[in-house]
Amino acid sequence: MRQTVNPTTGKILKTYPEMSTEEVSTIINNAHNAYLSWRHTSFTERAQVLKNTAKLLRERKKDYAKLMALEMGKPITSGQGEIEKCAWVCEYYADNAEKFLTPRIIKTEMYLSKVCYQPRGIVFAIMPWNFPFWQVFRFACPTLMAGNTGLLAHAPISTGTALAIEELFKDAGCPKDVFRSLIISIEESARVIANPKVTAVTLTGSERAGKAVASEAGQNLKKVVLELGGSDPYLILKDADLEQAAEACVASRMSNTGQVCIAAKRLLVVDEIREPFEKLIVEKTARYQMGDPLDEKTNFGPMARFDLREQLHKQIEKTITEGAELVCGGHIPEGEGFFYPPTILRNVKPTMTACKEELFGPVITIIPVKDEAEAIKLANATQYGLAGAVFTKDTARGEKIATEMIEAGSVSVNTFVASDPRLPFGGIKLSGFGRELAEEGIREFVNVKTVSIK
Numbered sequence: 001m002r003q004t005v006n007p008t009t010g011k012i013l014k015t016y017p018e019m020s021t022e023e024v025s026t027i028i029n030n031a032h033n034a035y036l037s038w039r040h041t042s043f044t045e046r047a048q049v050l051k052n053t054a055k056l057l058r059e060r061k062k063d064y065a066k067l068m069a070l071e072m073g074k075p076i077t078s079g080q081g082e083i084e085k086c087a088w089v090c091e092y093y094a095d096n097a098e099k100f101l102t103p104r105i106i107k108t109e110m111y112l113s114k115v116c117y118q119p120r121g122i123v124f125a126i127m128p129w130n131f132p133f134w135q136v137f138r139f140a141c142p143t144l145m146a147g148n149t150g151l152l153a154h155a156p157i158s159t160g161t162a163l164a165i166e167e168l169f170k171d172a173g174c175p176k177d178v179f180r181s182l183i184i185s186i187e188e189s190a191r192v193i194a195n196p197k198v199t200a201v202t203l204t205g206s207e208r209a210g211k212a213v214a215s216e217a218g219q220n221l222k223k224v225v226l227e228l229g230g231s232d233p234y235l236i237l238k239d240a241d242l243e244q245a246a247e248a249c250v251a252s253r254m255s256n257t258g259q260v261c262i263a264a265k266r267l268l269v270v271d272e273i274r275e276p277f278e279k280l281i282v283e284k285t286a287r288y289q290m291g292d293p294l295d296e297k298t299n300f301g302p303m304a305r306f307d308l309r310e311q312l313h314k315q316i317e318k319t320i321t322e323g324a325e326l327v328c329g330g331h332i333p334e335g336e337g338f339f340y341p342p343t344i345l346r347n348v349k350p351t352m353t354a355c356k357e358e359l360f361g362p363v364i365t366i367i368p369v370k371d372e373a374e375a376i377k378l379a380n381a382t383q384y385g386l387a388g389a390v391f392t393k394d395t396a397r398g399e400k401i402a403t404e405m406i407e408a409g410s411v412s413v414n415t416f417v418a419s420d421p422r423l424p425f426g427g428i429k430l431s432g433f434g435r436e437l438a439e440e441g442i443r444e445f446v447n448v449k450t451v452s453i454k
Contacts, residue, residue, distance in 0.1 A: 002156045002183065007073040007302040007338040008292060016159050019183050024192060027180050031122050031149045032197040034177035039119045039147040043101075046145050047094035052172035054087035054094075064133060064164065069293040071158055072129045073301040073338070074256060076294055086137040092421040093442065097145035100439045101446065112453040117446040119147030120223075121199035124192050126213060128204050129155035129304055130259045135204050136165055138419070140179060142442035151198070152181045153189050157304060186212075194220050200445045203227070204261075207430050225434030225444050227261070227426055229358045230386030232408070232417065233379035234264040235401070237372055238272045240391035244414060246280035248389070250364070252416035254288045254342060257301055258362030259308075262387040262410070262417045266355060267366045268375040274368055278346060281364060282327060288362070290339045302338045303361060309338045312361035319345055319354040319365075329362070350378055358384070372401075380407045385428035387417040409435075 004013040019027075038046075057064070065079030074082070101117040125139045136152060143150045154162035162181040169179045182192065193201055193216040200223040203213045210228040217224040234252075236245050252264040269277050291298035303309045309332065316330050329343030346366040348354050354365045369375045379388060387410040392398045398413035409427040410417050419425045424440035426432060434444055 002159060004071050004157055004159055005305075006070055007304055008069075008294075008336075010306070010336050010338065013070060014160060016183055018185055019188070021188060021191060024182060024184060024188060025195075027177070027182065028122065028151070028192065028195050028197050030177040031151055031180055034175060035119070035121050035147075035149040038144075038149055038175060038178050041147070043098035043145070046147070047097070049169070049173050050090040050094040050141060050145065053169060053174075054090035056168055056172055057083050057087040057090070060168070064161075066294065067160055067164060068132055069301070071160055072132060072304040073293050075291075075298045075301045077296055077299075078256065082131060082134050086133050089134075089137050089141050089421040089437070093141040093145045096439075097142070097442060100442050101146060108452070110452045110454055112451075114451050116449045116451060117146070117443060118449050120445055120447050121148060122151055122197055123148050123200045123202060123445050124151045124153070124198045126153045126189060126201070126203040126205065126209070127155065127158075129158045130256060130261070132158040132161040133165065134419075136162075138421070138425075138436050138441070139202050140165075140169075142437075143445060144174070144178065146442055146446050148199075148445055149177070150179045151192065152179070153184055153192070154181060159183055189213075190216050193217055193222060198222065200224065202434075202436075202445075210430075210432055223445065225426070225436065226432035227434075227436060228386070228430060228432040229360075229384060230261050230263075230427065230431050231265050231355070231358050231382050231384045232262055232387045232389070233266045233268055233375075233382070233406070234389045234416075235372075235375045235379060235391065235406075236267060236269040236273065236277055237375065237390065237392040238270045239393045240273065240277075241393060241414070242273060242277050242280055245391040246277060246284055248391070248414075248416045250281060250284040250288075253364050254285065254300060254362055257303055257340070259304060259360055262419070264389065264416060265359060265365060266379075266382075267364065268369050268378055269366055270372065270375065271368055271370055274366075278327075278366060281366070282344060285328065285342045285344060285364065288342045290333070290341060300342065300362070303340050304338070306338050308360065309340050312340060312359060312363070315353050315357060315359055316343060316345070316363060319348065319352045322349075322352040324348045324352055324354065350381060355382075376401065376405050380405075383430045385409060386431035387411065387427070389413070389415065389417055
């Protein structure tokens with residue numbers, strides 16, 4: 001059995017029975033049989049399902065936002081924005097999948113040589129709770145449009161969301177068993193990966209989970225895409241527009257109560273402008289006040305789980321004992337729920353916990369650097385490589401730094417990093433491998449087939 005818990009109150013929402021190995025095996029067999037038919041449907045038929053899905057997402061936007069607020073504490077207005085983004089990715093792949101997977105003719109000495117993109121079968125997704133709809137849809141839309149079928153193992157705290165998404169696809173006209181949600185244990189997930197009918201695995205989650213899934217996939221020679229943690233550097237150079245930089249950094253870090261893989265986790269600030277920049281950071285952080293996520297005025301909800309808050313608090317306390325200065329926050333508030341206040345740490349050094357580990361919560365970490373060269377050096381002095389940003393009025397210089405000098409999968413200049421259906425998304429180093437979204441994302445889980453005719 002598993003339970004969902006309301007992070008605002010700490011009270012149990014609902015209890016769900018986990019599926020048995022036999023139930024899961026039946027679902028896999030059914031998903032494989034569904035694939036044998038679905039793969040032969042036209043792009044037009046698949047696109048219609050996704051367009052129907054987008055329409056239903058918008059119609060049910062408030063209900064789904066409420067569900068996220070109850071299960072993981074996302075402010076309801078943010079949840080509605082997430083649903084709109086899911087509708088966007090549905091329409092994006094409905095409109096573009098056929099173009100992305102059109103065979104390419106290659107000129108050779110043969111009569112005809114071409115590269116085709118064929119579906120592979122069942123894609124198994126293990127998805128996190130922090131963006132419980134968006135993370136699922138950025139896997140599901142390209143998967144289904146490519147002619148594959150999908151199985152979802154969602155985070156336990158988002159079990160209600162997982163079942164709602166399955167029902168949504170069904171209501172949108174998706175044939176039975178083309179998309180199914182599995183309520184299963186970690187041990188059962190390993191058996192799903194090992195099942196011969198499952199052809200590929202995608203996971204968004206922690207480094208630890210990524211290593212476990214990659215190991216299981218490797219043992220069974222399954223294709224895998226991993227989007228893991230990050231400790232994203234945001235470089236604030238001496239010629240930066242400080243108002244713009246502070247606005248972007250605080251918005252990035254406080255979004256979703258700091259529970260964002262691509263948030264501004266390490267602010268590398270050149271000494272010359274550090275004091276005025278820190279003042280702006282404090283002013284803008286003060287806008288975020290803890291509140292009930294069901295209240296439309298709330299911009300800052302609780303953390304998703306009790307244990308996540310405890311872990312974050314220990315990391316903050318350890319960083320302070322290592323010499324960092326606490327500007328605000330940094331305490332567990334009284335009362336019910338899993339709230340944690342916006343927190344700012346200054347004078348953080350590269351050897352401290354807040355730099356070496358990912359802090360998955362509302363903590364702004366300010367790291368002083370003497371110049372641009374040191375900022376670039378420290379930006380890359382991490383085991384992670386998911387995203388980063390550079391703030392400078394010299395946009396040509398910013399582009400060069402972002403393109404050639406920052407080791408990450410996505411780098412922005414003068415704004416925060418955000419995923420976009422039109423752009424490939426993913427990391428390097430311990431932030432994972434493979435890409436989601438855009439043309440690259442839909443080609444991850446197809447058979448790139450060469451056909452030659454003499």
